[in-house]
Amino acid sequence: MTDHVAPAADVIAHIPRGPIARFRRALMRSEALSGYTMLSPTLLLLILVMALPIVLLVVFSFWTQNYTDIDKTFTLANHIKFFERSAYPYLLGKSVLISSSVTLITVLLAYPMAYFIAFRVTKHKLIWLILITVPFWTSYLLRVFAWKIILGYNGVINSGLIEIGLIAEPLAFLLYNPFAVVLTLAHAWAAFAILPIYVSLEKIDRSLLEAATDLGDGRLKRFIRITLPLSMPGLIAASMLVFIPTVGDYVTPNLVGGTSGTMIGNVIQSLFGRGNNWPFGAALSIITMITITAMICLFLWGTRSFRRRVA
């Protein structure tokens, strides 16, 4: 019987069939597919814990809360409510402002530290880096409470000033205001700024600095023309790492913000909690996310044009 079978058919018969085999062949042929397959565990996780919740959030924002139930008819009521009540845009603006100040202060304070470790420290760099992260081994909450103790009515600053006789009554303006929020956040997020800046400074090719000096640049000019532009990626990463999470922070304003230091995160938190209005909370979250994205784009565009001008 085998004598009569055509060779071509024989080959075809030996190609394995079934979905798995077909998938395998496709995998061999397509690089993109094999790439995605390699990524798939991570991709799946991301879809599950990032993309789906965000989609859910978007969907929720178009529903409305009807006391204990959620009315699932599509409506823009939540988004309109946000712009109707001027306090919400105001609060979002205030949060962005607070976070921007936090970012600016954090980056300004972090840069010299990172610079010092990258350029001045020659031995035991790792120890220095670990030392910088030591304060961050304690819980975020504890660090916030620490500031409460420092700034508090009977706190370190107040009792110190009273002790040396500079003031008679404790200063009440240290705690429970936006200033306290900025200060606490700037400290809490410092490590997230120092490390990326350090990495980008460390990567700078030292011969470029020598070349700049050889060509007659002074220290300041060398810094502005070489060091700063080359450390831009680290600066940008640091700014984003600090800015993005702080806009939505609600723990810090809750603990040290008092009545005037409220931020958008507090409203969102209360809408998902006590306020029991998830759809409006979802709408606020989405609007906040869009605002942050817009701010980041603006920031990236700004830094790019800065780099072009310097270069």
Added chain:
Amino acid sequence: MTTRDPLDKLLSGRMDRRDFHKMLAGLGLGLAVTPLRSALAAEEEANYFTWSGYEVPECHQGYIDKYGVSPKVSFFGGTSEAYTKIRAGFKTDIAHPCTGEVTVWHEAGIIAPFDTSRMKHWPDYFDPLKNLDTTLTPAGENLFVPWDWGNSSILYRTDLVDLQGEEESWGLLFDERYKGKLSTYNSPQAGVQVAAQVLGFTNLETLSDEQLAEVRVLLLKQRELLRFYWDNQTEAGQAMVAGELVATYAWNDLYKTVNDAGLPVKFMTPKEGARNWVCGLVLTAPKYRAASDERVYEFLDAMMSPETGAYVIDNFGYGHGNAKAFDLVPAERVAEIGLSDPMAFLARGILKPIPPEYDQKYVDLWEEVKLGL
């Protein structure tokens, strides 16, 4: 010698990729079924969802005597938070809200009636507390075991606050002379109703939109005077002891804390009337339950016992639902915390629950006021 023990292979560096993956898969599967196995092995302890402070063993000693361990306790900061969490699927057997929440929680389907015949101490309970009309189902079944009750009022420093011969009043929390030295409870219901009392309104559960507009104006003025809104009474207590506050909205137990710190304070009896409250235990609906009925009712018996009641009265300065508990506490101690006549207290009336449609308005108004709207 070839070994089949994966750990041996791993350690000697002879493990190939396939074996390694096999081992990982086995480990993953093992981890995934572990909770399942432990659930089968040991019976789930009763789960109790409450305010912080009520987890102490003295409150449920009977349960420990029987099972050797405490029930599992989780905490909430406020009843609305608890409500949202349970609705989102949080499993607990018993929760600890107050009278105002019971109807709403029942309508939302998160709580179920008790079988009062299974509760050993139910017959010893104060009758007026057993049958609060808002804590019964339409069919008359009990949804609520009253557990702790007391007053909310203002705690103030007698040396720093000058009432100028006037009667004590909730108005103190709105007094501009004490700007930056006042605090109030971050609670929509309390906040709105106190302002309404100051404005002289009596329909506290059903404030009209016009009345709410007046309340809003008053609360916005108050916001400028407050040091902070407290979520946790300890915060207010510490600030009071530090001298940062001269007056705050408080529950009657705070008097003891601050007074013990040696400060001259008084728990006010405002002319508009203190706010009487009753909190208690509710049983969650079957789909939110985790432990067996047996353990849950054992826990209830422990919580409702006269011994627990005596502890609540003596240590928290609150009343307890069990009438016999009052016999176990020295009379002078009961008098000190102002609970000598529980029946008279209960007769003065307890805060009525706010109907849902009004409650949502109060909540919205309060949240907006806090933003300065």
